[in-house]
Amino acid sequence: MTRYSMLIDVDKCSACYNCFLACKDEHCGRDSMPIAKPQPENGHAWMNIINQERGRYPKVKVATTPVSCMHCDDAPCIAKAKDGAVYQRDDGIVIIDPEKAKNQRELVDACPYGVIFWNAAENIPQKCTMCAHLLDTGWKEPRCVEACPTGALVFGDIEDHTSEISKLMAQSELEDYQPEKGCKAAVKYIGLPKKFIAGTVCFADNDECVENAAVEVTAKNYHNRVVTNGFGDFEFEGLADNCEYEVTIRYNGYVTQSRKITTERDVYIGTVFLVKK
Numbered sequence: 001m002t003r004y005s006m007l008i009d010v011d012k013c014s015a016c017y018n019c020f021l022a023c024k025d026e027h028c029g030r031d032s033m034p035i036a037k038p039q040p041e042n043g044h045a046w047m048n049i050i051n052q053e054r055g056r057y058p059k060v061k062v063a064t065t066p067v068s069c070m071h072c073d074d075a076p077c078i079a080k081a082k083d084g085a086v087y088q089r090d091d092g093i094v095i096i097d098p099e100k101a102k103n104q105r106e107l108v109d110a111c112p113y114g115v116i117f118w119n120a121a122e123n124i125p126q127k128c129t130m131c132a133h134l135l136d137t138g139w140k141e142p143r144c145v146e147a148c149p150t151g152a153l154v155f156g157d158i159e160d161h162t163s164e165i166s167k168l169m170a171q172s173e174l175e176d177y178q179p180e181k182g183c184k185a186a187v188k189y190i191g192l193p194k195k196f197i198a199g200t201v202c203f204a205d206n207d208e209c210v211e212n213a214a215v216e217v218t219a220k221n222y223h224n225r226v227v228t229n230g231f232g233d234f235e236f237e238g239l240a241d242n243c244e245y246e247v248t249i250r251y252n253g254y255v256t257q258s259r260k261i262t263t264e265r266d267v268y269i270g271t272v273f274l275v276k277k
């Protein structure tokens, strides 16, 4: 039996919004009943790009994460819906029935990921359908996946072990978006933003950047080492949330420096000045 899923590789997303626009192109002004009524031109993002600012000046990054309906196996929207207005198909796709869901505005708040939108003109809640109306006529993937130029979105049948998505899932460390929601999401991720520790190393006597200083980060069950670049900068990415790390900076002829850092957020420790022994 077919079981559809999507795998989203966050590191490959360039925030080009092609997926968002392809979704608009497919669904705005197009009635695909019984799967969906047309999406309004404004206010809906059935495929959304979440921009998250990370770090602080001068070390700031933006993480971009594509987010749409997770097509949950344990879906709060299905539990909340009256008259079976939201249902999961045998292929795993969760659909809001536009007829039965009329006037059920409470479904917008039923989704813990915030991916259900209210269509005021039609009086219905709406969300991503994985382009089920296209899949049912032989399409191999939804429009957003077809439009993605970087391969950040991969779609397919996870029951088919020869499919690209099955192979990628087998060789990847899969993650759930906001796993604390516990909804058994069908949509899986690779490379969701974690935490970073970064800093800059300079000589105390002349303020020059220190290139090739050895920087180590250690924690329980974690050890990594880098050297500073030509600007004296270093960075450790993909660190765990709320974990205590020790950063140690060594350079021949200079006093070793260390800092204890807790990753409640991304941390730029600022400039560390090395003093001669």
Ligand code: SF4
Binding pocket: 068, 069, 070, 071, 072, 075, 076, 077, 078, 094, 110, 111, 112, 113, 114, 115, 116, 127, 183
């Ligand atoms: S992500 Fe939200 S809308 Fe989609 S199936 Fe899960 S609970 Fe329902």
Ligand code: SF4
Binding pocket: 012, 013, 014, 015, 016, 017, 018, 019, 020, 049, 066, 147, 148, 149, 150, 151, 152, 153
């Ligand atoms: S089309 Fe692909 S690369 Fe562009 S925003 Fe969407 S997921 Fe990211």
